[in-house]
Amino acid sequence: MLAIEGLSKRFGGVQAVQRVDLQVRQNEILGLIGPNGSGKSTIVNLVTGVYAPTEGRVRLRARDITGWAPHRVLAAGIGRTFQSIRLFGGLTVWQNLWVARQAQAGAGRLRGWLAVDRAGMKRIEATLEFCRLLDRRDELARNLAFGEQRRLELARTLTADPEVVLLDEPAAGMNVAEIEELRDRILTLKQRGKTIVLIEHHMELVMEVAERVAVLNFGEKIAEGPPARVQDDERVREAYLGKRRD
Amino acid sequence: MSDYFVSLLIRIGIEAFVALSAYLLLLMGRMSFGQQGFFVIGAYAAGLATALYGMPLLPGVALGALVAALGGALFAGPMAAPRGLAFAAGSLAFGELVRVALLDLYFQGQVGPDLIGPAGPDGFRGIRALFTSGVSVTTYAVGIWLALGVTLLATAFFLRSRWGEALRMIGEDEEAAATVGLPVRRVKVSALAGAGGLAGLGGGLFAHYATYVEPGHADVMLGVHSLAYAFIGGLGTPLGPIIGVALDIGFLESFRFLAGYRMIIFGGLVMGLLIVRPRGLLDEVAVHRLSRFLMRGRR
Numbered sequence: 001m002l003a004i005e006g007l008s009k010r011f012g013g014v015q016a017v018q019r020v021d022l023q024v025r026q027n028e029i030l031g032l033i034g035p036n037g038s039g040k041s042t043i044v045n046l047v048t049g050v051y052a053p054t055e056g057r058v059r060l061r062a063r064d065i066t067g068w069a070p071h072r073v074l075a076a077g078i079g080r081t082f083q084s085i086r087l088f089g090g091l092t093v094w095q096n097l098w099v100a101r102q103a104q105a106g107a108g109r110l111r112g113w114l115a116v117d118r119a120g121m122k123r124i125e126a127t128l129e130f131c132r133l134l135d136r137r138d139e140l141a142r143n144l145a146f147g148e149q150r151r152l153e154l155a156r157t158l159t160a161d162p163e164v165v166l167l168d169e170p171a172a173g174m175n176v177a178e179i180e181e182l183r184d185r186i187l188t189l190k191q192r193g194k195t196i197v198l199i200e201h202h203m204e205l206v207m208e209v210a211e212r213v214a215v216l217n218f219g220e221k222i223a224e225g226p227p228a229r230v231q232d233d234e235r236v237r238e239a240y241l242g243k244r245r246d
Numbered sequence: 247m248s249d250y251f252v253s254l255l256i257r258i259g260i261e262a263f264v265a266l267s268a269y270l271l272l273l274m275g276r277m278s279f280g281q282q283g284f285f286v287i288g289a290y291a292a293g294l295a296t297a298l299y300g301m302p303l304l305p306g307v308a309l310g311a312l313v314a315a316l317g318g319a320l321f322a323g324p325m326a327a328p329r330g331l332a333f334a335a336g337s338l339a340f341g342e343l344v345r346v347a348l349l350d351l352y353f354q355g356q357v358g359p360d361l362i363g364p365a366g367p368d369g370f371r372g373i374r375a376l377f378t379s380g381v382s383v384t385t386y387a388v389g390i391w392l393a394l395g396v397t398l399l400a401t402a403f404f405l406r407s408r409w410g411e412a413l414r415m416i417g418e419d420e421e422a423a424a425t426v427g428l429p430v431r432r433v434k435v436s437a438l439a440g441a442g443g444l445a446g447l448g449g450g451l452f453a454h455y456a457t458y459v460e461p462g463h464a465d466v467m468l469g470v471h472s473l474a475y476a477f478i479g480g481l482g483t484p485l486g487p488i489i490g491v492a493l494d495i496g497f498l499e500s501f502r503f504l505a506g507y508r509m510i511i512f513g514g515l516v517m518g519l520l521i522v523r524p525r526g527l528l529d530e531v532a533v534h535r536l537s538r539f540l541m542r543g544r545r
Binding site: 048049050069070071074075079080082086087088089090091092095098099100102103104105138140156157159160 | 412414415421422423424426428431531534
């Protein structure tokens, strides 16, 4: 579905990502883990066109989407959320989704400009319902509680109905109840046919939902496989806990 | 109407176009100190069209706006990407660049007995299309305000469309806007061109009223004022910048006893307001509340 081939990114003297290969299969949940600064978010940014890779290719199905601008990557079917929440704070909950929907519809066409997008409104309503935000629809995004903001960010990504969803630390800062809700939501998304890449520090969540896990350390992939096996991998333990001193 | 009142109305109307252009860019998170550059580009281009090439008044002014819009699109080449201080500095440099370039622009032609056209630091005299067309100054003032009204309505409509949403999205968070699917660069280039066109429209209208433009009209204070107008009136509605202009020119300058103190009061007003209401009198929150309040009555 989504193939990352020999992807590298260098920022000045820092090698943020080094020749990473990663295959994401259709309708799977792939966990992408690794210590801070291991290159997880950089990979998301490379895939979604925020940065252009120094080397390597990104393919979605048969299409080479390497270096595409973010809006084209989304149109091709890859949506994402941000590690630090990035909403349009001055807009209401509903408007946040509406502007996303409008942006996706393409800017210039006059007919689309004047027509009322009823299908879009329906879709927004359904997405808000799914993310449990319907009763907050007229609230300004910046006035929402933290957990609600996270849900709104996910909702905004989902309005585009992307096939592949990249979730960049969606559980960061959430409490136990919120994480459980998030887990259910991720599993529902899978049931609905989405392919999901979950970048997360919260191990329990990753181990519960991911079918496969890839581990990054210093920009390189050091392990890949089913959660249980990866957890027991010596190199992974070293990356997280440090080397044994004996 | 007294001549003084009419001239005041004309000045407010003309500067309102420049203020609107600065306002559009502010919505997009860009603080431009260079809109005066587009103002004079429009003024010179419209003046050349009518005075040198005999175009009628209206098409001439429209052409001036178009040339300024084109200038805006070219300006967007290097300046679409930078934001914050880099954009502010770049736009300031652009405004100065235009002014200095005009000091060296000599392009005169024989029209009847006179030599007409830009003459470097001496400016561009003899833009008489308004007066030879027989339109009275009062009619011109009404015309300017009609044009301003139409522009305001169009801007308000535009800002409620997905274009306006796109501007605000870019103003709030460019990466997020791109990620939710907005063709960010295309929107920025269009906005810079549109803002250039608005300032240029003001310039063309000014040139024909004053019959004369000079490089000095691209003084940076025009740009600074137009920014201040948007900030005073508020970023929540396109009426904001007009309120700002009216407050400054209409109120402060028309009271003769304030003469000499105007800039002091104006400066103080801007400072005070930016502390209390950083996004102006009619900011987004105020407009949001107001529209919610008005909608409640309808539901």
